[in-house]
Every structure is written in C-alpha cells, then in structure tokens.
Amino acid sequence: MVAKLMVIFFSAILINNFVLTRFLGICPFLGVSQQIETAIGMGLAVVFVLTLASAMTWVVQHLILVPLGLGFLQTVAFILVIAALVQLVEMVIQKVSPTLYKALGVYLPLITTNCAVLGAAVLNIREGYTLVESTVHGAAAGVGFTMAIVLFAGIRERLAYSPVPVSFKGFPIALVTAGLLSIAFLGFAGFNLGKLFGM
Amino acid sequence: MSLRKDFANGLLAENPTFRLLLGMCPTLAVSTSVFNGIGMGLAATFVLVGSNAIVSLVRSIIPEKIRIPCYVVIIATFVTVVDLAMAGFTPALHQTLGIFIPLIVVNCIILARAEAFASKRALLNSIADGFGMGIGFTLALVVLSLIREMLGTGVVFAAPDFNFAGVKLLADEYRSVIMILAPGGFITLGCTLGLINWLSRRRSSGGSKS
Helix, strand or coil, rough: HHHHHHHHHHHHHCCCCCCCCCCCCCCHHHHHCCCCHHHHHHHHHHHHHHHHHHHHHHHHHHHHCCCCCCCHHHHHHHHHHHHHHHHHEEEEEEEEHHHHHHHHHHHHHHHHHCCCHHHHHHHHHHHHHCCHHHHHEEEEEEEEHHHHHHHHHHHHHHCCCCCCCCHHHCCCHHHHHHHHHHHHHCCCCCHHHHCCCCC | CHHHHHHHHHCCHHHHHCCCCHHHHHHHCCCCCHHHHHHHHHHHHHHHHHHHHHHHCCCCCCCCCCHHHHHHHHHHHHHHHHHHHHHCCCCHHHHHHHHCHHHHHHHHHHHHHHHHCCCCCCCHHHHHHEEEHHHHHHHHHHHHHHEEEEEHHHHEECCCHECCCCCCCCCEEEEEEHHHHHHHHHHHHHHHHHHHHHHHHHHHHCCCCC
C-alpha cells in the first residue's frame, strides 16, 4: 500500500513531471517564472489547490456522479468544484497572508484555468486511483510543478543578463530553455520505481 | 467592425498561439502529428464558436460578479458534446488526444475570447471571431505538427482513423524521436516564435517595401 503510494508520488514528480513531460500547467510555468520568490509562492499555492482538488473531485465523481449515472457531467462538475475551491483558497490567503496575496496578484484566480489542476483530477479517475492515491497523486503533481517552476525561475533569472538574440528574447528563449530542461528530465524515463520500492 | 475583419483577425494579426500566446498546453501536447493537430483544432473551433455565440446571446443577462463561472459552465457543456462526439466517431483520435479533450475547457483561448470579445459584441461578430480564432489556432497547430511529425516520424498526414498511413518524406535513418517527445514540442514552438519575431521585425524595419 505504502509502496504504491511512493511509486505514485515519485513518478508524478520525476518520471511524469506534470510540466516538463505531460505539458500541463504551461501558462503559469511561463508566466510566473521570472523570479524565484514568486515562483515558490505560486508553486505552494498550486500544491495546496491540487491536493484539495484531487480529493474533492474524487469524492464528487464516486459519491455523486457515478451513483446517479451522471458520468458524462464530469467535465462540468469538476471545473465548477475547482473554480469554487480556488475562490475559497483566494479568500483564505487574503485573510491569512495579505503579502502573499498581493504578490500572487492575478495569478491566483488563474489557477482555475491551470491545466494541471483539472488534468490531475481527470487523470486520477482515468487511472482508477482510490481516494488516498488520488490525493497523493495531486500533491505530488503540485510538488513536481513547484520543482519545475523554481528550477526554471533560477535559469530565467540568469537568462535576463545573457546576450540573447533580439528575436528570441522573452518567450522563444524561455521555451527552448524549457525544452532543454525537459530533455534533462527525460533521463528519468524508464526508471523502475516499483522495483526500487520493493513492489 | 466588419465580420470579415473579425474573422481574419484571429488568423494572422492576433493569432492566438503565435501572437496572443494563449493555449500553450494543448499546442505543445497535441502537435505530434498533423492529424491530431487538425482534430484538436477543429474540436476547439467548435467549442469556441458555440461558447462565443451563447455568451454573446446571454451577455446582458449574466451578472458581472459571476460571469467567469457562467462562461466556464457554457464552455464545459460544449466540451462535453465534443468529447462524446469524438469518442463515438473518431475513437483512435479520441484515444490519442486523451485528457486534452476535456482540458479544452481550460484552454485560455476560449475563456479569453468569451471575456474580451463575446461578452461585449453582437452575435454574428462573436461567431466570426470564434471561427477566426479557432481556425488560427488550427493553423498554428498544423504548422507546428508538420515540423514535428516530419522530423520525428518521417511521415506526415498519418491518419489511423481513416486508415491512411501518411506521406513518407524522410528516410528512417534521419528521424529523431525526440521531436515528438516533450522536448521537441518546447524547442519547436520556441524556434517558431523566434522565427516569427524575426520576420515581423524585418517587415516593420523594411517599412515602405511591404
């Protein structure tokens, strides 16, 4: 049981990294990665939302949609749950840490349209995970996202002072750099995590 | 603003992928083959036109405060329709596109156009804008997937749903699988954007000689 959870946890971070391998969460990855501090803040918010969203959407799917035969309403139901959750998180952060709230700015409500959150929710159902496995998967996806975005922010902070060709300044060089980072993570493909954790 | 202008806007001048830089996730993930690119592009166009039309029709009824969740529900409904239609009529494509079909609902292009255009303009203009943006998105996907599919598999226009093996353009030993893997997507899009920036700068510095 724990072994399977460890496999899910580490594969979502390294082998199937949500940003660099699955292409989920690219918009905030490119948009919020100019500085390490904002990247960390964004990453933590995403971990929080992903963990809660994974749990809540699992509950909605298995306790409401499936018993009532409303499986086809999955997309609508999930996105509404996520939108409500992000609204809630926004209000909580505003109360608990106004500085973080100001730092994240418009990017906090944009977590609703973060493909990673809806993507993780849908993936949990498609992989047939239990509630615990789904929550762990969501948390791991968030950790992987945070790791990728912080790594990327570190590189971009350096890129700002490098002689980049004018046509490539901004997005183009950022994308090529992300591609190189993605190649690095390709090195994790084929890891037998099951064997590592004695499954 | 004429209908033709609203339509043509999304094709080149405000191309959602290359100019507005929206909808990156599906662009990178789906541009592994031209067939997938066209499939995703057409699905997104359907959702875009439908949601723009409905949002434009109800724009005076939706309260300002809850407009985003309302748009999202409208978009999600069209996405569900497209999802079920593709599962029925193009099962292989539905399988390949996988989770990116339900993820059309969070495709920034659709929500951005609903918010920036359809909520303020008349029905026909919104539909034209939806078509323009959708076809522009499809064109961008086709450009990117042509490059990636050709360099990655050597074959273009492979279409398993229609039993078409594709047109072989490159000998097997010159293929590089990395082009259809994750890094290939990032690098292709980055270089294409750089190329487009370079061409734009040349055009604008060229001045009188268009």
